[in-house]
Amino acid sequence: MPAIVYVCLLFAYPIVYNVLLSLRQSSVIGLLNNSAGFVGLSNYHTAITNPVLPTVVENTALFVVGSIVFQFGIGFLLALFFSQRFPLSGLLRSLILVPWLLPGVVTGLVLRLMFDPTSGMVNQILSDVGLIHTPIEWLTNTHLALLTVVLANIWIGIPFNMLLLHGGLQDIPKELYEAARVDGAGRARTFWSVTVPVMRPVIAVVLVLGFIYTLKAFDIVIILTGGGPVNSTQLLSTWAYTLSFGNLDFGQGAAIGTIMMLISLVCALAYVRSYRGELRR
Amino acid sequence: MLHTARERGRAHPRRGGPLGAATVAAVALLATVGTATTALASTRAGVASSLPARQGAASTRTTLPAPKPGVITLQDYYTTGDGSEMQAFIKEFESQNPGYTVKRDVMPPGNAESQVLTEASAHQLPDLLMMDNPWVPELAGAGDLVPLESVGISPSGLTEGAVAAGSYKNVLYGVGFGNNTIGLFYNKKLLAASHVAVPHTWAQLVTAAKALTKNGVAGFExxxxxxPGSAVWQFLPFFWTAGGDLEHVNDAGGVAALTLYQQLAKEGALPTSVVDEQQNDIAVDFMGGKAAMIVMGPWEFGPFNSTKGLDYGIAPIPTPRAGMSAVTPLGGEVWVIPKSTPANEALGLKLLKFLISPAVTYSWAAANGEIASEKSVSSRLLATVPDDRVFASEIEHARSRTGEVGLAYPAIETALGTAVQAVILGKATPKQALDTAQVAVVAALKQYHITS
Structure with a gap:
């Protein structure tokens, strides 16, 4: 019973409110005196036909795919690395978690300083090593800004992937590896025939959660670039924010928010289905 | 000290004070009389825009009861210095009016707008509230503010700028300490070292900026x-002076203004890094001698004057041709009385009258380089503060950002800000960038039923 109240109050209410908002002519005035009339799907229509949308969708796709591929890949390698016991492995593993533990705003501000073209550490190191001769405009070049944001988000996401995958690796019975060794399987063979199949449910969870977390990534982008320059790092999440609190067009912002929620929902449902299928097998 | 002063400066350049056709004024008046607010939306489109709003205001005059001693709630984001300036005014008020206590709530400048909107939607506004002038249409349009003429505050003694900043659809809802706008600040030493004269026309600005760009110094920022707050606020002087129109941003005037940015950026005299810089960032560049000329306002007098080795001058914003007057955006905060109970409104009014009294506004405007709202005070001040003269002459032609486009301004601002960035970065020609922006402008105007 308390669980139901909790869910209704803290999950259902905001979601329902957001959906209602997206169906109304929610300008500031309408919102303030509660006179916003229902306009059906017109906010969705406006948002979908908005000339900025294709750019935003493309950016979001690149951001999500780029982030997940590298977060997952590097996270998996680190997880394998730390599943071997060696001196100080526990300490190092905890240190690697730091990016994930820091508040996004703090990370964003520090990275902003690091990526500053003239005084930032990144350009300083690159030019000291002799790799570059003119400073790279990490955040103000429209071709580079998205890459910079993705790099930052990969760095933040690695610990999360590593942590879950490491947990999964710990649960693999040692006997399986021993049996594989007895059968004469090499390292690669053991990885693909023992580790990956046993890990499949964990991998699925990591990918689904990673997708949802990356889709809704917001703080790091808003601090680093605010979606700019010229919308080159505008994602669905930052765009919804700009529409709502920049343009004060709460209806359109809510429409984008609802669309994002549906995408996440579809992804989560697909995962639950495949998980059930897994259990039945 | 410097930090908070700059933060406040940054709070100014959002959207501007309103003035314009009379549609929603009538709506606000209906609300004054007590018409159900739900009727507002439907009435809004229907009221003829020719309705004489001023007369309406007079006819619905309501008298508030005499205030009863008690607690007056006040909300502001005057955080200059340690905020002690405002605190001193409150102390003075309390000693002059025994029995009254002021409960002051200081909002963080960056979040003030969303905080005010949230409180308004929950009807939790204080007795007296400070807002940036562009927010007036949002609250006045919703019928949440007391029209000041109805409680006996007349606009007749105020400067034109003060009236424009505090009005929505020709009805006065707010009065502030004073107004500000932006001009061209230049580093005298750097100009002298390069033998560059202070530019007055766009051509001179380009030549000067080019000549000043060397040794890691940007000629112009x-x-x-x-x-988009600061980007568009700083672009508007060029845009408006060239004849730009916020309802048709891709007209010849707009294109000409953005072509100036394009030219400056192409020559390297306007660094592309400005696409990541807000108003307070370029003020820091100027103080550090990294920018020879910048667009800035008088709220930086304090920080600039206390910067060792900085010798600066102020000139009006350069114009396309010699002899023109620059049209700049109007900045400045206003005090408003939110609608509540007559008793609370009376309390708010009592404090408001004290805050806009000549003694208080004089002391505020003198310390902050603003043009005082009251005409008599501002002329007295201008005789003593020479730095303010440039701004005083500019403010005569200053225009409120929301005057023509009202509630559509925020969306137009976003679109225009993107166009400015695209041109500085060489991603689009001025015409292409503004054509793209115009699509969003048309959509925003249509959404708020603003026809041109």
């Missing part, structure tokens, strides 16, 4: 961050 404007804010162009994509939080």
């Amino acid at each position: 404007v804010a162009a961050d994509n939080v």
